[in-house]
Amino acid sequence: MSFDWTEFDVSDQLPEGWQRDVMAVAAAADFQGFPRTPVLSREAQEVQRIPRGRVHADQLRQSLLWIYRSYREYFLNLASSISAGPVVLASDERYGVVLNIQRGTGMRFECHIDSNPLTGLLFLTHHAQGTGGELVFAYDEDADSVAAVDRDCAVIRPRAGVLIFFDGRRHPHYARPLRSESEVRAVAVMNFYTGAYPESTRPPQLNRHLYGDE
Ligand SMILES: [Fe+2]
Numbered sequence: 001m002s003f004d005w006t007e008f009d010v011s012d013q014l015p016e017g018w019q020r021d022v023m024a025v026a027a028a029a030d031f032q033g034f035p036r037t038p039v040l041s042r043e044a045q046e047v048q049r050i051p052r053g054r055v056h057a058d059q060l061r062q063s064l065l066w067i068y069r070s071y072r073e074y075f076l077n078l079a080s081s082i083s084a085g086p087v088v089l090a091s092d093e094r095y096g097v098v099l100n101i102q103r104g105t106g107m108r109f110e111c112h113i114d115s116n117p118l119t120g121l122l123f124l125t126h127h128a129q130g131t132g133g134e135l136v137f138a139y140d141e142d143a144d145s146v147a148a149v150d151r152d153c154a155v156i157r158p159r160a161g162v163l164i165f166f167d168g169r170r171h172p173h174y175a176r177p178l179r180s181e182s183e184v185r186a187v188a189v190m191n192f193y194t195g196a197y198p199e200s201t202r203p204p205q206l207n208r209h210l211y212g213d214e
Contacts, residue, residue, distance in 0.1 A: 001139040003154045003171050006082050010122070011161025013074065015066050019160065022099075022124045025063045026186045029053030029101040034110070038205040042111045042172035044145035050110040053101030057094050060188075064099075067122070071097040071190050075120055079165055079192050087118060090191045090199055094211055099124070102133065102178055102185040109175035111146050114168035115206060117197035120190035121166075123158035132179040133158055143172045158185065 033049035043050065061068045072089060080087045090096040100109055127133040135156040138149040149172055156164065178185055193199045207213040 001141070003137045003139060003166075005154075005156070005164050005166035008078055008163045009161060010074075010078075010163045013070075014161060018066070019124070021064060022186050023184065025055055025060070026053065026099065026101045026103075026124075026184055028059075029055045029099065031101070031103070031107075035209075037110060037112055038209050039203050040112045040115060040206070042113060042144050042149075042174075044147070050108065052107045052109055053103060055099035055101065057096060057098050060097060060099055061093075067097060067099075067188050070122075071120075071188075075122070075163060075190060076192070078163065079118060079120060082165060083118065083194065085195050087192050087194055088198075090116075090193065092199070092207075094207075095191055097188055097190045100175070100187050100189055102175065104181040104183070105132075105177050105179060108146075108177045111143075111149055111172055111174035113170065113172055115202050116191045116199075117167055117169060117194050118192040119166055119168050120163060120192060122163045122188040122190070123160055124186040124188060125158060125184060126160040127158045127178070127183075127185065129157065130179070131183065132176050133183070133185040134176045135173065136176060137166075137168070137171045137173040139171070141170045141172070146174055148172075149174060158187065
């Protein structure tokens with residue numbers, strides 16, 4: 001089985017000093033053990049919480065406005081350029097674009113599948129070969145744990161300023177822990193939708209889980 005993604009190096013489009021600004025925002029992220037996500041989690045049964053940091057959408061808009069703006073225009077245009085039909089932004093800004101942060105060796109991103117048909121990830125930090133932080137996608141659509149994903153997977157090493165697009169609805173994926181206590185991993189995660197798979201398909205349990213929606 002295969003898994004495909006598309007990469008763009010957008011580093012020459014990012015504002016002066018962007019990495020320094022990202023680090024300041026990452027340090028102020030909401031760090032906690034996030035409970036496993038309903039419907040979409042592909043963690044092993046015994047895993048109840050996955051520690052990481054999150055920079056919420058409103059905080060991101062205030063502190064890194066260029067990411068918010070790029071999501072709505074430049075990155076949207078890139079997403080459209082690789083898609084057969086029209087691509088649209090999430091109208092609910094809470095999950096349009098956010099940052100995920102890992103700090104030290106005890107954090108990773110939950111093993112899961114996506115609910116949206118097109119995801120953009122802008123890597124904001126660079127991780128050399130062998131230093132952890134890889135994004136991995138299972139070839140096996142039935143993989144139901146980190147160990148199962150690791151058995152046979154595509155491995156993407158984060159390079160700062162590289163934007164990738166993929167459809168993560170079928171292949172379980174997660175971000176590996178870092179190997180050094182002093183390292184930080186930051187990535188901007190962007191949700192896009194299509195005419196065939198609009199935002200209305202998003203499971204309502206997700207917003208109840210994440211934001212306490214009724
Ligand atoms: Fe995902």
